[in-house]
Amino acid sequence: MHRTTKTNQLARAALAASLFVSPALLMGSAGGCKAIKERRERRAAEREAQRELPNENQQVSASQQEWMARQPIANSGGQAPQQETQRVTETDSGMRVVDERANPVDAPEPEIRVEDVSTPIAKPKSREEASYAQAVQLHASGDLQAALRELERAIAFNPQFTLAYLESGDIYMELAQYERAEREYANAVRNEPRNYLAQYRHAQVLHKLGSLEESNRAYLRALSIRPSSFDANLGISIVLLELGRAEQALPYGQRAVRSEPPSGRARMHLGTLYAALDRHEEAVVEYQQAAEMMEAPTPGLLLNMAESLNQLQRYAEMVGALDQLVRIEPSAIAYERLGSGLFRLKRYDESLVAFSESAKLDPEHYPAYNGIAVCELNQYLWSSKTDGAARENAAEAMRQSLRINREQPRIVELLRRYKDPSGREG
Secondary structure, three states, rough: HHHHHHHHHHHHHHHHHHHHHHHHHHHHOOOHHHHHHEEEEHHHHHHHHHHHHHHHHOOOOHHHHHHHOOOOOOOOOHOOOOOOOOEEOOOOEEEEEEEOOOOOOOOOOOEEEEEEOOOOOOOOOOOHHHHHHHHHHHHHHHHHHHHHHHHHHHHHOOOOHHHHHHHHHHHHHHOOHHHHHHHHHHHHHEEEEEEEEHHHHHHHHHOOOHHHHHHHHHHHHHHHHOOOOHHHHHHHHHHHHOOOOOOHHHHHHHHHHHHHHOHHHHHHHHHHHHOOOHHHHHHHHHHHHHHHHHHOOHHHHHHHHHHHHOOOHHHHHHHHHHHHHHHOOOOOOOHHHHHHHHHHHHHHHHHHHHHHHHHHOOOHHHHHHHHHHHHHHHHHHHOOOOHHHEEEEEEHHHHHEEEEEEEEHHHHHHHHHHHHOOOOOO
């Protein structure tokens, strides 16, 4: 045993010595030091370029990512990647020693070989792939028109190249040219009916164009490919709600929330569905969770939450939500809803101020004038019908409301009763 160990150590020492000699011999056989030096410098430059290549493509579109995932990974000589257990030692000459033992301590003496390091050669792209890759780079850099020209070239080379149609559709969506985007996505769908991305993108642009029934059908096709897709479930739920089919939309909205529970957008939509179905307790729960998940509550969320709180007669919470809303995005409807909540809390002076602010922001928002009229009429009645100015203000507000919208029977009746300038009911 001792003799064998000593013999092995001597053999390894001899081999190590030979490794330091072999570069000189290789230099001579390859044509001298100069050729080897140039070769090493060229390979070093190639390896550096290979390391820098991914940084050139940091921004890629979704369709490019899918295309890149399909590409084969090049290996030197077509061989499988080396096992993690290999030990690689690189020498000064650019060579490497590869130890393929599973366990260098317990295994028998390995077969040690010296192999040249070669840079993998990328598989040549087809003409359409080359144009597509160039288009993706141009798209990422913001040169959309040049990208579209490259994509047209790719499609001319191969009219069945689905990814080129998808990339074109994405660019036209960015340009808000939705009809042209729809044509590109429709071509992608015709080429590959079972392509999820093609069906989903087509559904999106049809929604943008207001073709709700067609969008609904496209979303259904996308879901037949990926039933658990968050985006497709949320998309079809939104479309069905716009079609007035809240009951049908609800399962899709619930599925979207189950797919991504932290999504504030999905929870807000689910709250809107519950509100449309008069399930306001559940709506408020979803709105509150959505507000917690968002960086900041959106105006739409606050307005919807306030309306559900109003339906539940939780007026103090309603006013709190609307106070927050008018601070971040004042609007006629926000002030009008705030006036309504304040009135129900018997904060009448503040209510009149809110209704008046609503009318200033939008002189065509007739509910604001109705609010002003109610506040002024109450003042008139509480004065035992002695405050003629309040009655006149109320009558003028009702007239203004009816100029905007004549179909208000209750306002017509109130005006008939209180229009007499003498202060007596008509």
